[in-house]
Amino acid sequence: MALLLAGDIGGTKTILRLVEAQVDQTETAKSSLFEQRYVSRDFPDLVPMVEKFLQEAQQATGQSFAPEKACFGIAGPVVNNTSKVTNVGWMLEGDRLSEQLSIPKVSLINDFAAIGYGILALEPTDLHVLQQGQPKENAPIAVIGAGTGLGQGYLVHDGTAYQVFESEGGHADFAPRTELEFQMSRYLLDKLNIERISVERIVSGQGIIAIYQFLRDRDFAKESPEIAEIMHTWNSEIGREKTVDPAAAISQAALEQRDHLSEKTMQMFIDAYGAEAGNQALKLLPYGGLYIAGGIAAKVLPLMEEGSFVRSFQLKGRMRSLMEQVPIQIVLNPQVGLIGAALCASRL
Template sequence: MTVLIAGDIGGTKTILRLVEVTESTVNFNNLLEITYPSQRYPHLVPMVQEFLGQTNYKPDRACFAIAGPVVKQVSQLTNLDWQLDANHLKEELNLETVSLINDFAAISYGVLGLKTNELETLQTVEAQNDAPIAVIGAGTGLGEGFLTPLGNGDYLVFGTEGGHTEFPPRSELEFRLLEYIKEQKQIDRVSVERVVSGQGIVSIYQGLRDLKIITDYNSTVAEMIKKWEETETTEIDPAAVISQAAQAETDPLSEKTMEIFIEAYAAEAGNLALKLMPYGGLYIAGGIAAKNLSLIKNSRFLEVFKQKGRVSPILDAVPIHIVLNSQVGLLGSIMYGLSIT
């Protein structure tokens, strides 16, 4: 019997799950799961120690999916001031093995274990088993990963930092928003993640408001965003406030914000698809897509995704799925953690 700690560590929240494995295959029983606000802890170790204090089980190993690059089992998180080293974690937590894996590598493992009812298909095309699979997902940041087939039903999985490539504006409005973000953030370069993410939703809203591009707005939404700007209270999730108002169709400013966000998301997904030719499937993960499913399905997402000039037709053969299972990264970290000997 093996007891494993699986973790999905993000800039906003960390999910820890304790699982018991009684067979050599990936069959496990969930023993305990707790979600923690990441920024309230100075490091992962005290969080895990607090977690283990809630159970009498003694874990053998751990696998943590990290929102940031992992190099030689060391990671400096992108959106959290933590540096993690697998060897140090192993010693401090008194475990036999600790594995660190990029969060989108974990999601990439996880999509292999998803069931049909955990997916919403945007483009129904038969997947090619010998072709790559692409994974993209906007949440606190923007993650991208991919899988390449080995020919025996197995895949090599790779996480990337593709979300940190330059944001390519496609219209005069997007150029104006690009310059606004540069000035607001006091930066010389704007990555795709600055637009296609939760923070991007907020920046788009602020740009449309401050540049007076959209002057028709919901005062309640505006007051909540202003309160968050002035206090940075964790009681308000500004991206959620904006997206919910857009879904309810109660705020023209929020609706335009989400329209721009979704089309920028689609354009980046199309760029990723052109680079990988993922005829095994493109999976859209991250928390934002599933929570805004109706907006995406009623948007120009597919049209913009395939707006690639002369090569547009090659994207017709890419199966596109939105991942509905919010814990796909956790599932992937369990699968990866159990595969390490």
């Protein structure tokens, strides 16, 4: 059996996993012979990280490992099997990695392409249904996920299997729908001195902070001392490594219903999230399902369940009946990208 190496590469952390290829590729993707997590900035390049990983795998298991295929999901664009991991300054080329690591086949894919592969191997327990819809066999599938940024991707069935495609749809224009959203858009244009607002500036972790700042500066509600202190620390660390996460603090305060400003922030965030997911669905008609991944949705599941996401998703005028047919599920398994990288490797 072939030995596969899968990786989930981010600017902060990288997870590597060794798996053994099986006849059932979905089972291959979920199996693990050895797995390790590393701080990306601790290494000048992916090569020494993988070398250390293989050494640690040998020490832990007593076996020597020589992967035959590898796939790495990367948080950023991939062009011609090449990608720059901006936060750590890595320039990764599949051919170079193959040569230096002695792995015959190496594929680099976008992190949301990896998630696209990963959802093909998920179990029902890995998912939470927001809208049952009317699923259709072999219909297109959409993937969207807010985290540090806003990732999007899609899958199309070719008659034999699903083919996975990445997208940079998160950088499309933000489309305000309410007076408050129009005010927020103008606020951000002026504050940031930019010409346009991408949807990622609103539907992401940075978007939660931006919405909060807008509401705070418009005196929507009084700022709590706790969040104020976190925001002050975050602002003072601009240009340096962050020690606080305002988006997480705002989300938690909203979940616990102990801060009106945070609750309104998350309401606007989820409304915008649902609207953008609906925009994606209009373009793809993903009756195979729309899957919500990323680092935020699963963490604020009660807020996602309250209904405003689905209402905004469905609010597409005469197309509402089509939107009601799209199955919507939240991905609960945080390793979906790693699973996807392994599945992609098995197909090389």
